[in-house]
Amino acid sequence: MNVTEYIASGILESYVMGAVSDQERREVECLSSIYPDIRRELDQLSEVLESYALLHSVEPPASVKTKLLDQLDFGRPVQETIVRPMPVDTTSSPTFRVTWIVAASMGLLLLLFSFFLLSQLRTNQKTMASIRTDNSKMQTEVRQLRDQKTQTDQALAVLRQPGTRTLELRGNEKAPQGNMLVFWNSQTHQVAVQVQSLPPLPADKQYQLWSMVGGKPVDAGVFDSSTAPDMVQRLNRSVNRADAFAVTVEKRGGSPTPTLSTLLALAPVNA
Template structure:
């Protein structure tokens, strides 16, 4: 059973107002005993109608009692005159008019109750929308904080004594390629800033290598474009490097470089 659709059908409002058949009443009472969501909705509707009645209740005028007491004189003793009640068939429409007025008042109350319930549902939808917006804002704030943390870490690296900046130029496979490598041998931290490199398919990444005595060592992977974080810190500790090189590898990196995709290389002694 779809509880949400059942609640939205309007049967619960009719139940609270007493405008349902015996079968519908038994059905609502049975389902409310099974599904807590329906029971909670009935409780909320009952509270809403009760609050509406209290909000629109009217106190009788204070001067009404005084007027009644003036008309009732208990000191004068007058003989009671008993007259037979006239039987007049024309008086029947009076009772009928009374019932029509009562029914009209009840209909107005019912209309206002449905209006109140509609407003209640609108407010609930607005609250749900606000919760979603707040959740989205919280997510964006978290991303901004993470970005700020990464920026602070990168600035700390660049400001550390001993941090070197090496420029890598692309070879014939990437003639317009250009990037910077920030490396600190003492802290063994490495970061890169891509200035111009060709975009890669989604299943590929650039990989940085440090060459020590002619042996390539994985220095981490990075992407060609990172607008939210221009300087990308790599997660490899590099204490020694005779040179740095860049190749194109599968996403996530490779244990050994693919020489056929070598795009740039520069010695650290320059």
């Protein structure tokens, strides 16, 4: 059962307002005893309804009581009269008519107030759902920023190590504006890249770095075209030897062999 959808259906608000059938009432009571989230939401709605009713409760004017007493003839002297049995039409009695009008008016006001309160509760529920969505998006963004910071710290650690070399790779005719830096440490065998300008790729493609050893390409890891020119990406491959470095476009996750038709850049290490 999807508890979130059940809470958002509005059945709990109707239950609190007493506007559900016996079957729906039994269903809500059963599910609230099984699912703690439904129980908490039900308790919260009950508290909101009670607080709202107390906050907006209005005492009737004192004049209403006086008028009702006058209509009921309270306080007048009782005179002895001869009582004769006769049919009484209660529907035409002023007292009955006034009482019915007052009761109907109070019932109408209570009904309007109930609809207003139900509307407010649903609005608050939508607002809370929106807040939960925003919080979830914010948590996702925070996790992404934390991951980027961790990756950047690891890449900067590579740059600070003694013996790290910096190589500039410029794009060929397929990427004439392409430009990136490769940081390689021949002692620790770690490698990182800094993309300064490379064309963006589709979601199913990635750039792949290759180390050329004796004329043969060796996988050096995949990376993405970064929108931040100062972002350094550490690759997850160890490069023991390298006569040159090259870049190709491959499927996301990398390829065991380079696609030569997508070769964008090539630079020797000892140039």
